[in-house]
Every structure is written in structure tokens, then in C-alpha cells.
Amino acid sequence: MTAQSMTDAIRSPKRAGRPALVSYITAGYPTLDGFAAQLQAVCDVSDVVEVGIPFSDPMADGPTIQLSSQKALENGVSVKWVLDLLEKTERSAPVLLFGYLNPLLAFGFEALAKRCAEVGVSGFIIPDLPFEESDEFRAAIEPHGLGLVQLVTPVTPIERAATLAHASGGFLYAVTRTGITGSGTLPDSLAGYLAALREASPVPVCAGFGIRTAETVQVIEPHADGVVVGSALIEVLGRGDDPQVFLNGLMETS
Secondary structure, eight states: OOHHHHHHHHHSOSSTTSOEEEEEEETTOSOSTTHHHHHHHHHHHOSEEEEEOOOSOOTTOOHHHHHHHHHHHHTTOOHHHHHHHHHHOOOSSOEEEEOOHHHHHHHOHHHHHHHHHHHTEEEEEOTTSOGGGOHHHHHHHGGGTOEEEEEEOTTSOHHHHHHHHHHOSSOEEEESSSSOTTOSOOOTTHHHHHHHHHHHOSSOEEEESSOOSHHHHHHHGGGOSEEEEOHHHHHHHHHTOOHHHHHHHHTOOO
């Protein structure tokens, strides 16, 4: 798997006539033993899956994902545990790692890139790695075909957004609003914001933060190539409900 596999999956989603579905799950949550089956189930109904590496201070994440990360750390999840599990797990969708810089730096960029290529990871999202400081990381992963997904927000100037889009591997992550994951409503300016990003971006644009209902997906559908679902899915998993039922319902046509 490579960054291109993410692009291809988003541009040719499993559900014809619908935006691609990018699903986020925290590695090792709610249990270690059940995570491999959970990952396979989510992959089966998603176009791309983000596997979250738990971190003690996840600055971009709201309370739901923070709590899942805390539980996963208590369960003993590490970068090595995630990569070893991915090596043993068959998946029907490209997987990327969502993580913060410190655990990846501790693992070592070169070692991480090599190991991720071996286990079929397609790329990374690292919210606390600024673009201007990412040269070393990108130099380690790009020879393996892996991508670093860039994030933009409604307050990112369009010139900078275009720069980030051209540097982004796989897709461009369009944060729908300022703030943290899992709360708030979509702004009235969303359509224009997403349209400008799609015009500027050579890779697909996927919108995330606040995606909880089929109605929200329908609002975003005309303006983005995909939607990213995180906190709402973590809540489903925390309750022990079926993630496929939730995700299929989210993507239902009206």
C-alpha cells in the first residue's frame, strides 16, 4: 500500500455516487483482543481507515478520542504493538497512522518508514508536525511511497492551503471548523471553503470534524471527495455497538 492507494480509494469509493468514507479508530480501544476484528470490520465498509496511535496529550482531539487514547495507553498500546498487529491483520482498505510526533520520533523515522512499508501502511497524519518542519520526516517516508497527509482549516489562507495541498500525500484533510474534534456545528461558509480547496488541490479533499449523521454527510457530499468520521465512531465502539451498522447508516442516501 502507498499514498497513491489512498488517493485511488477515495476517488473510486465503495459506495457509488457517495463521498468516500475515511474512518478513524484508536488502536487497542476498547480492548486489545478485539481490535483486529474491529479493524477488519471497519475496513470492510470504509474507503480509508485512520488507526490512531494513542498519546498522552492529543492536542487536536476532543474528549471522546482523548478518553479512548487514555484507555489504549492503559491497555499497553505502543507504536510497535500497532505495527505488529497490522502485519498480522488482513485489510480491505488502505490504512494510515494518525499520531503525534513524540512516539514516532522515539521509534525513529527511518525505522518507522521501513516497518510501515513492510506491514502495508499507506501514510500518516501528524497534527503537531508543522509543514515547515516536516522535511526530515517526508525524506524518510517518501522513498517507500508513503504519504504525509496535510491538514487545513477555515482560517488557513488559500495560498498556504494550495501549498499544503500540493505537498499532501494521499488526500488533503479539510478541518470543517476551528476547535477540537467531536463538537460544534458546521459553519455556513463550509461550501465555499471546500470548493476553494478542491480548486487548489491536486489530491482529493476529505472533510472532517463534526461528522455524525447522514444528514451532515449529505450537506458535505456536493463539496468534498470524502468525509472523515472519528469521535462518533469511537462512541459507537465504546458502547459495544456494531460499527458497520453505524457507518452504513451514516452513508445511506436520502
